[in-house]
Amino acid sequence: MKKTIIYSLFLTFTAHVALAQDPFSTQLDELIIEKSRITTRSKSQNTIVLNDSLIENTTGTFTDFLQKNTTIYFKENGYGMVSSPAFRGTTAQQTGVLWNGIKVNSALLGQTDFNSTSFKEYDNIVVKPGGGSILYGSGAIGGTIHLNNTLTFNKAIENEIQLNYGSFNTQGIHYKISTGTEQFAVNAHFGYNKSDNDYEWLGKDRKNINGEFKNTSLGFEVAYKINSKNTIELYSATYNDDRHFALITPYQTKTKYQNNYYRNLLKWHYKTSDFLNTFYVAHIKEQYNYFDQLPTDSKSGGNAGTWYFKNESFYNVTNKLRLSGFLEYQKTTGEGENSSLPFSTQEIFALSVLGNYDLTNKSGFEIGLKNETAKDYENPFLFSAGFYFNSKNYQLKINSSKNYRIPTFNDLYWQPGGNLNLKPETSFQFDINNNFNYKILNINLSTYYTSIKNMIRWIPTNTGLWEANNVDEVYILGSELSLDIQKTWNNHTLGGRVNYAYTRSIDKKMEKQLTYTPLHKFTVQLNYRYKNFSVVPSFLYIGKIYTTTSNDEASAIDAYGVFDVDLRHYFKFKDVPFTINFKIKNIANTAYTNMPQRMMPGRNYHIQIIKKF
């Protein structure tokens, strides 16, 4: 593990390791890459790392995973259907998703559908609440989610295979291999999921109709160390799914949606003892087909391709002062197929600088500036400023920034209704994060204020057409609390994590809570292990949500709580050790929805086998 290159962006644990070292003493220590990024990028903002063992022991959708492990609220059109996040009370387009450092939100829709995105192949997933447009561009308003693969040199071959089977004929297979020599590091992975998803609609006397889905993901990463200063890496991922859309009423016309994406990324790192330069070239392609009249072949679709060039430079000017500069160019072309999106292109050029300065060995501040130009809309000038203080038991991070979300292709170019006069959504935020750690306990508390202007919405006009317009204004006052505890004695380990989010997201015109945004979200996960056996109970609570801007009570969706439990056993057979994971989801058989009428599954069972060799 000594020579681990962790290209993931925000591994806080590694950061602690790195901070313990003199950054310039270990010549060409690979951790320098990681370290300089962390120091320049997240000293004044909180990051949450969801590590590989958490990812490994999860079955189900990416939505399930994040809903259970983070404060982000997700709403789904029924299990496995279109899933949209509300991160810190913002909209789905205001959550940025990055894949190995590259923005991957849909150019057509501006958002990521978390039930149409694979996640099992990542070595860690980092969640970063709060605005980050200086670093991550458009959409980083509520927060960002980073999907990272890790490449390791000098690593023996490691294979991992996972099989899962469960209720509603839900099946999955995931395979991962990784290895490394002194010069090469390679990973490859494959995943397949399918489900009939025909669960009972509790209390409604019918099943979930036309909810079946399947998806495949395939990818690899390669790193090659050319010499002591230069390393190149190649990342490649493809994903294809075929998802029927569950019917809301039984005689509806059946439809399905196929979503495909192809992502390729080449990174070149050049580094000396106090300088690191990373150059990115990426091509990202998304394509969808919507079958609107099953079983006929009638369909429409769309595709978008983005070429992405980015250069990041990190320079340690002195022991106290670090500067970084980012230069980005992206060109996206998109076009509908049998739909109303004409061939359209968009070019964005961006320049940003970020500096941070240590005032003492415990504290410092940072400042970032960004300017961006785009073809069809005016972009605001962005900034961020932060302060950090780190001591053994207490860490403080204060951050303020201006962030934005650009109009999507559909918002701008869809005919009719696309609007070339749109402005980007802009947001201002202020965030204070406190972290206390004492022995077995860690407490993290964030308090923030966010205001968002010029929110884009499609509304019907009096010509009878719908049109995209900048209409809404929102301000959000919120708080996030997380509590971690871990205690080991003899053969026992007891761990727990509690997350609570309080989100007052207020529609300024109505002075009422934003629709589909719960005031409270609470999750708790406990983990008790005795030798090779673990019990992992968990609980999720989502407060009441309103579906109308006037917060009409009759159409509100009730609060709900869902209990799950996992039972794990590691079988230490000499030649074939493996883990069996038995899961009971919604153990109390609670009937609940998070979108009107879209019933979610009752009690369901899954079994997962994990084998490493």
Added chain:
Amino acid sequence: MKKLVIPVLAAVTLYSCSNTDDNTVPTNPDEKYLNGYFITNEGNFGKANASVSHLSADLNTVTNDIFKTANGKDLGDVAQSIVVHGDYAFIVVNNSNTIEVVNKKTFKSVYTITEGLNTPYYATINNDKLYVTSLYNPTVSVYNAKTFAFIKTIDLNYPSTNIVTANNYVYAANGFYSDGKLIEVIDPSSDTNTVDIAFDNAINGITTNGQFVYALETNASASKISKIEGTQIETSVTISLGNARYLVADNTNLYYTAGTGIYKTTDSATSAGSKLFDVTPSEDGFSVLYGFNVLNGNIFVSDVKGFTDLGTVTIYKENGTVTKEFKTGLGPNGFYKF
């Protein structure tokens, strides 16, 4: 199911009785709607929160969500339109592929038509047969309006939106966003599309006073109203307004809208008529006039609040004064006589 519904109904009945000064005591306590207007609230697409509201003839009493109240179940996804005929109201539920047939006085469910429907849109009744257009298919589905049995599917040239009956014909107007610019005429004796009446522009409104059929065609710069008798255009008048919408007939007049303006002409269709007034734009600057109709001299206008909140309906007089304003369900899109 019925046992559950009765206490609810009783409560509602008591409430509404205590609120009306009406002297006519219904003989059947379930018969709560004896006159007035029905309003379809289409709801959010994909959220199955469509509903129907009722407004009494004196415009005093509004009752929302009457289908669910009467039946204890949801209406479905996107209530597109209603045809009221005889004892029944036929509620066309577009994205549910259903037509809910209810007793119009009690609003209790009588039957749910599911056969032969693909995104049903608008409907009309001719000679005890129900004719239903489809949003996506170039067809009209035909049903027996008494037994609700499916009879046949009539092929058209293009998907059609509004459909009306006059004299011995059924007229299906091609959808504004379809490629067609036709009124496709169906002969009910054979239930086939026998004649097509061609227009220069897409059709954005069709109505009838029982004797003649009127069609409104429009483009971005001008519009035209044509008066049709039988299968022939009898007379046409050009209107120097682009994007005119919603041609409706009431009494001996025709009404239409352009932008936020409400216009009136006579059913001789010989002049473009004159502007009555402008409706008040909604708060978001849009969303108003999602639904429009003129019934018994009352000008009904809806504001759907961008489909993010319960809609409102405003009733105007011809001079532009507001007679009544009230909240409905989500997305009020149509107004129908009892």
